[in-house]
Every structure is written in structure tokens, then in C-alpha cells.
Amino acid sequence: MFFTTEGMFGIPLGVSSTFIFLFILFGAFLEKTGIGQFFIDIANSIAGHAAGGPAKVAVITSAFEGTVSGSSVANTVGSGSFTIPMMKKLGYRPEFAAAVEASASTGGQLMPPIMGAAAFLMAEFIGVPYLRIVKSAAIPAILYFAGVFIVVHLEAKKTGLRGMPREEMPRFWRIMRERGQLFLPLVAIIYLLVEGSTPMKAALWGLVVAVLASYISRATRMKPHDILAALEQGARNALGVVIACAAAGMIVGTVTLTGLGLKLANGLILLARGQLLPTLFFTMLTSLVLGMGAPTTANYVITSTIAAPALLKLGVPVVAAHMFAFYFGIVADVTPPVALAAFAGSGIAKSNPLRTGVESTKLAIAAFLIPYFFVYSPSLLLLGSVHWLETARVVLGAVVGMIGVGAALEGWLITQTRAIERPLLLIGGLMLIHPYLTTDVIGLALIVVVYLTQAVRFRRQSLAGAVSG
Numbered sequence: 001m002f003f004t005t006e007g008m009f010g011i012p013l014g015v016s017s018t019f020i021f022l023f024i025l026f027g028a029f030l031e032k033t034g035i036g037q038f039f040i041d042i043a044n045s046i047a048g049h050a051a052g053g054p055a056k057v058a059v060i061t062s063a064f065e066g067t068v069s070g071s072s073v074a075n076t077v078g079s080g081s082f083t084i085p086m087m088k089k090l091g092y093r094p095e096f097a098a099a100v101e102a103s104a105s106t107g108g109q110l111m112p113p114i115m116g117a118a119a120f121l122m123a124e125f126i127g128v129p130y131l132r133i134v135k136s137a138a139i140p141a142i143l144y145f146a147g148v149f150i151v152v153h154l155e156a157k158k159t160g161l162r163g164m165p166r167e168e169m170p171r172f173w174r175i176m177r178e179r180g181q182l183f184l185p186l187v188a189i190i191y192l193l194v195e196g197s198t199p200m201k202a203a204l205w206g207l208v209v210a211v212l213a214s215y216i217s218r219a220t221r222m223k224p225h226d227i228l229a230a231l232e233q234g235a236r237n238a239l240g241v242v243i244a245c246a247a248a249g250m251i252v253g254t255v256t257l258t259g260l261g262l263k264l265a266n267g268l269i270l271l272a273r274g275q276l277l278p279t280l281f282f283t284m285l286t287s288l289v290l291g292m293g294a295p296t297t298a299n300y301v302i303t304s305t306i307a308a309p310a311l312l313k314l315g316v317p318v319v320a321a322h323m324f325a326f327y328f329g330i331v332a333d334v335t336p337p338v339a340l341a342a343f344a345g346s347g348i349a350k351s352n353p354l355r356t357g358v359e360s361t362k363l364a365i366a367a368f369l370i371p372y373f374f375v376y377s378p379s380l381l382l383l384g385s386v387h388w389l390e391t392a393r394v395v396l397g398a399v400v401g402m403i404g405v406g407a408a409l410e411g412w413l414i415t416q417t418r419a420i421e422r423p424l425l426l427i428g429g430l431m432l433i434h435p436y437l438t439t440d441v442i443g444l445a446l447i448v449v450v451y452l453t454q455a456v457r458f459r460r461q462s463l464a465g466a467v468s469g
Contacts, residue, residue: 007253012245019120022203025234029210032230033220035182039064045172052156053163055100058083062104063145072333072341075105084348098345099359106333111141118300130199136381140370147366151406158412185210248301255305265309283307284328291329292338303329324371331367334360373398377435397432404429404447414454421450
């Protein structure tokens with residue numbers, strides 16, 4: 001375990017001391033410029049006034065914060081200390097308020113370019129360029145936040161959750177004029193990566209740009225003691241990741257050197273009788289259990305070495321197999337009984353932790369569907385020669401499928417769903433997972449039929465209400 005490079009001193013520890021450390025440091029510098037409040041203000045200006053406004057603000061803020069932060073619990077506590085009290089103040093149930101923040105914050109680990117530092121580990125494990133991982137992760141991450149947004153919107157319509165008054169909302173262009181320069185470090189990193197720079201060089205220049213950009217405005221200017229504090233905070237934040245990576249290296253050593261990983265992979269395939277869909281289901285359950293309570297980096301290392309090999313044996317593309325295991329390892333943060341992010345949000349909302357976990361699972365339903373989408377449709381990961389029309393069709397099918405499943409869970413599409421409509425919506429949404437034209441047409445038809453039925457019913461209800469009024 002400590003004399004060879006197969007155990008503690010393996011790939012995870014090596015990556016944590018190079019790529020991961022610099023990006024954690026980069027995140028600490030961005031925090032000192034006030035980028036967290038900047039993201040919250042931007043999200044408020046976009047969606048604060050809409051139905052379910054504060055909940056949608058939480059989703060958008062977490063999507064932004066996910067680009068620089070890699071911890072679901074840290075994201076939940078950071079932005080949740082602002083969004084959860086705001087939701088409760090406007091009449092949202094404590095469990096729902098905490099669940100929105102937890103499910104959205106968990107998605108931060110799936111959002112490029114950092115992905116909870118797992119992107120660097122994935123690149124090293126698989127042996128592909130880091131930029132390849134970032135590109136593959138982009139569409140599924142956006143779909144995840146779209147899924148949470150959809151369920152939040154349906155809940156808001158069902159329960160009449162209101163937004164905040166427009167006059168209390170910050171103005172988008174005013175925010176961009178005063179603090180828009182805070183986006184420059186992220187733009188710089190993405191530009192350097194696309195131009196072919198190494199992740200370490202990109203992170204280093206990102207640090208420099210973060211400091212220089214902060215001097216454009218007096219409100220964001222970093223003083224010498226802020227820079228020293230950022231250096232200290234970055235080092236402190238890295239300690240937990242380094243320890244997790246060293247421990248994960250020992251798990252990797254145990255699994256690979258003893259042949260345990262191969263036996264588990266064969267066992268999963270044998271249990272599923274060599275069929276892809278049951279293997280995916282058993283891999284999902286395995287990753288959910290393995291991911292309970294583990295930090296993101298350790299989470300990915302464990303799930304990729306134990307769960308992913310079963311999918312590789314069935315011919316699933318290597319990036320899709322690793323991403324599948326990673327997604328379900330991450331979803332463990334909002335899945336009871338060990339739902340760390342949900343419990344963190346519950347502490348702020350003073351809600352029932354278990355009920356919050358159940359609500360979080362419902363809101364994060366997209367994360368349970370998207371991995372199946374990209375295994376059956378690798379074009380979502382932009383693998384191989386990309387056909388944009390095919391990719392657009394799959395993305396549209398994924399969005400409609402998530403609407404169907406979300407509406408079935410919420411019991412609301414345009415109006416209250418009837419007993420027969422919920423299973424139709426659920427079946428329609430699930431059928432859109434498979435990329436075949438036949439299943440897509442049937443799934444779409446079921447959802448459209450329910451939509452049209454509800455549209456007619458809603459119109460009648462509105463007319464009846466107008467007459468009685």
C-alpha cells in the first residue's frame with residue numbers, strides 16, 4: 001500500500017497534489033472576490049420574480065457555483081444560508097426549501113470545468129485529455145439543472161408559490177456593469193483549455209486573472225490580506241481532498257491487486273444475465289451504496305473501480321461508463337438514508353431530515369434518468385463524430401422525458417393530474433430514455449395526449465371560474 005504506486009501513492013494522490021490543488025486554490029481566490037454573492041444577485045435578477053422564484057434562484061446560483069466549487073455540502077451551506085430563509089419567508093415548506101438547495105447544490109459536482117475535482121481524476125484514469133471530459137460532461141450537467149428547474153416549476157404551479165416583488169430584484173445589467181469582471185477568470189480558464197494549455201497552466205493564469213480582475217472595481221478589489229487569506233483557505237480546503245484521495249488510493253489498490261474488482265464486475269453481469277438494462281440498474285444501486293457519505297473525489301475513485309468495469313465489459317464507451325458510475329455516486333448525497341447535502345440543508349431550514357432527503361430525491365429525479373440517456377445515446381457526451389441534429393433530438397427527448405416523469409411525481413402538469421394520467425406521464429417519460437424512434441414517438445404521444453387533455457380541462461375550469469365569479 002505504501003511502497004508501490006498501486007496503493008496510497010497512486011493516481012488519486014498524484015492528481016490531488018497537482019491539478020486539484022491548483023483549482024481548489026483558484027476557487028478560494030474567487031470566493032474572496034465575492035463571486036458567491038455575485039452569482040446569487042445574477043440568479044435573482046433572472047428568476048427571482050417568477051413563480052417559485054427563490055427556489056429557481058437556488059437552482060441557477062448552484063449551477064453557477066458548481067463551476068468553481070466541488071462540494072455539495074459546502075454549496076448547500078454557502079448559498080443555502082441565503083436562499084433557504086428567503087424561501088421559508090415566502091411560505092415555502094421547510095422540507096421543500098432545504099431539498100431545492102440540496103438537490104441543486106449536488107449538481108454543482110456534475111458541472112464542468114471542475115466537477116468536484118473528479119474531472120482530473122477521470123482524465124488520468126481513462127487516459128483522455130481533460131478537455132475531453134469537460135466537453136462530455138457539459139450537456140448532461142445542463143440537463144440535470146434543467147430537470148431540477150422543471151420539478152421546481154411544477155411544484156410552484158401546484159402549490160401557488162409566488163416570486164419576490166420585481167422592485168426588490170437587482171437589475172441584471174447594473175450587476176454586470178458593476179461586477180461583471182468576476183466572470184473573467186472563468187472565461188480565461190475555458191479559453192486557455194480550448195487553446196490547448198494544460199489544466200495546471202490554465203488554473204495558474206486563472207488565479208492571476210482573478211486578482212487583476214478584482215482591481216477593476218473598488219467593491220471587488222482584493223487587498224494583500226485577502227490574497228493571503230485565499231492562499232490559506234485554499235490550502236485548508238485541499239487537505240480534506242488530499243486525505244480522501246490517499247484513502248481512495250488504498251481502496252483502488254485493494255480492489256485491483258486482489259482481483260476483487262473483476263469478480264464484482266462479473267458478478268453484476270451474471271446477476272443481470274448479460275443484459276445491458278439490468279446491468280445498468282444494478283450498477284446504479286452499487287454506486288448509490290458506495291457513494292454514501294464519501295467526498296466527491298473518493299466517491300468517483302471507488303465507483304469507477306468497482307461499478308464501472310461491469311459496463312465496460314458490455315461495450316459501453318469508457319467515458320459513458322465512468323460518468324454513469326460517477327453520477328449515481330454523487331446522487332447518494334441527496335438519497336436517504338445517508339443524504340449529506342439534504343441533511344445540511346435540513347439543518348438550515350430546521351426541517352425533518354428524512355423528509356428533506358425524500359423531497360431532494362424527487363427534485364433530483366433528472367440525475368436518475370440522465371445517465372441512462374447518455375449510455376443509450378453517447379451523442380449526449382459528444383463522443384465520436386458528433387451529429388448535431390441527432391444530439392439535438394436526444395436532448396429534446398431528454399427534456400420532454402424529464403417533464404413527463406417530473407409531472408408524474410408532482411401530480412401536476414397544467415393542472416392537477418388524474419389517476420390515469422400519472423402512469424401515462426411516467427411511462428411516456430421513461431420510454432423517451434431509449435433513443436429508438438418507435439419508443440420516442442410512443443413516449444411523446446403519451447405525454448402530448450395528457451397535455452392536451454389537461455389543456456382542455458384547464459380551459460373549462462377557467463371558464464367556469466370566470467362565470468361563477
